[in-house]
Amino acid sequence: EADIYQTPRYLVIGTGKKITLECSQTMGHDKMYWYQQDPGMELHLIHYSYGVNSTEKGDLSSESTVSRIRTEHFPLTLESARPSHTSQYLCASSEYRETANEKLFFGSGTQLSVL
Amino acid sequence: AQKITQTQPGMFVQEKEAVTLDCTYDTSDPSYGLFWYKQPSSGEMIFLIYQGSYDQQNATEGRYSLNFQKARKSANLVISASQLGDSAMYFCAMRDRGAQKLVFGQGTRLTINP
Numbered sequence: 001e002a003d004i005y006q007t008p009r010y011l012v013i014g015t016g017k018k019i020t021l022e023c024s025q026t027m028g029h030d031k032m033y034w035y036q037q038d039p040g041m042e043l044h045l046i047h048y049s050y051g052v053n054s055t056e057k058g059d060l061s062s063e064s065t066v067s068r069i070r071t072e073h074f075p076l077t078l079e080s081a082r083p084s085h086t087s088q089y090l091c092a093s094s095e096y097r098e099t100a101n102e103k104l105f106f107g108s109g110t111q112l113s114v115l
Numbered sequence: 116a117q118k119i120t121q122t123q124p125g126m127f128v129q130e131k132e133a134v135t136l137d138c139t140y141d142t143s144d145p146s147y148g149l150f151w152y153k154q155p156s157s158g159e160m161i162f163l164i165y166q167g168s169y170d171q172q173n174a175t176e177g178r179y180s181l182n183f184q185k186a187r188k189s190a191n192l193v194i195s196a197s198q199l200g201d202s203a204m205y206f207c208a209m210r211d212r213g214a215q216k217l218v219f220g221q222g223t224r225l226t227i228n229p
Contacts, residue, residue, distance in 0.1 A: 033216070040204065043160075043219045050215075058216065088158060100148030100212040101167055106160035 003027050006091050006107035013081055014115050021076045021110045023091035032074040033104065035090040036060060043090065049074055050096075081114045088112070117142050119207050119220035127226045128197050135182070136192040136223050138207030146212035149190040151181065154204040154222070163205075166190060194225075202227045 004025040013019055025032065030051045035043040035058075045058030049068040063085070064078050074093075078085055088111050092104040118141040128134045140149065151163040166174045166181045174181045182191040190209075194201055207220040 031215075035219075040222070040224065042221045043206070045216050045218075048216060056215075090158075090160060092160070099167070100146055100210050101165055102148070102210060102217070103150070103162055103165065104160075104217055105162070106152075109158040111158070 004091065004093055004105050004107045006089075006110050008110060009108060010111045010113075012113045012115065015080075015082055017081050019078050019081055019112070021089055021091075021112070023074045023076070023107055024072050025074075025093040025105070025107075026072060027093060027095070027105065028071065029093035029105075030071070030096045031094045031102075032068065033092045033094075034058075034064075034066060034074070034076050035092065036062065037088045037090060037109075039088070047076065081112075083114045086112060086114050117144075117147075117209055117211055117214060117218045119209055119218055121207055121220035121223050123223045124221070125224045125226070127228060130199060130227050130229050131196055133193060133195045134197050134201075134225065136194075136205050136207075136225065138190045138192065138220060140188050140190060140207075140209050142209065142211055144211035144213055148210050148212075149181070149183070150208040150210070150217065151179070151190075151192045152206045152208060152219075153201075154206065156203070160206070164192070197227050199227050199229060201225060 034047040044060035046062040047066040091107040147168045149166045153161045
């Protein structure tokens with residue numbers, strides 16, 4: 001049902017490397033989100049976007065940055081990865097609605113491990 | 116501000132039994148939506164069910180139903196006739212009409228025993 005894709009699925013990388021987590025959706029959704037989740041824990045919103053050229057920071061402070069140059073693409077970048085960035089990163093999208101019924105569609109996630 | 120609380124870190128249930136996962140919420144917005152998501156060990160988040168604050172009837176989707184008690188600010192998920200494949204993390208979430216984001220609870224890990 002959901003046409004939202006994240007790559008890579010798993011990433012193991014050394015400290016100090018620059019990484020980009022990819023997220024693409026084919027549903028034409030205006031809104032996209034990045035959530036961070038530690039194992040077995042709640043999801044924390046780190047970035048979101050209302051549409052092209054719109055990006056906002058979420059509730060959880062993050063050293064990552066995002067861009068939204070195209071509607072379907074919402075990549076997340078870490079300029080210098082650290083072990084504290086080890087986590088699962090979930091991308092989601094939704095169709096804008098005036099009501100509260102704004103269902104999020106999630107990708108499969110990227111499990112990032114920084115050594 | 117929106118807040119979601121799930122007080123059951125883990126639950127163990129026998130296969131074919133019904134199970135209720137608790138969720139309470141807090142908001143000052145009279146218009147809001149409540150969601151339940153399932154997260155299997157593979158990691159993806161799967162939407163299960165939605166309840167709007169003005170909906171008169173409790174939402175149902177197959178074996179899932181939402182026991183919505185507005186005065187108590189609770190939105191418990193009921194799974195009837197549980198199956199082994201129901202073993203997963205379950206997250207309650209809410210969105211105020213005026214908010215731009217979905218806020219999640221801490222989650223409940225459900226284990227179905229054969």
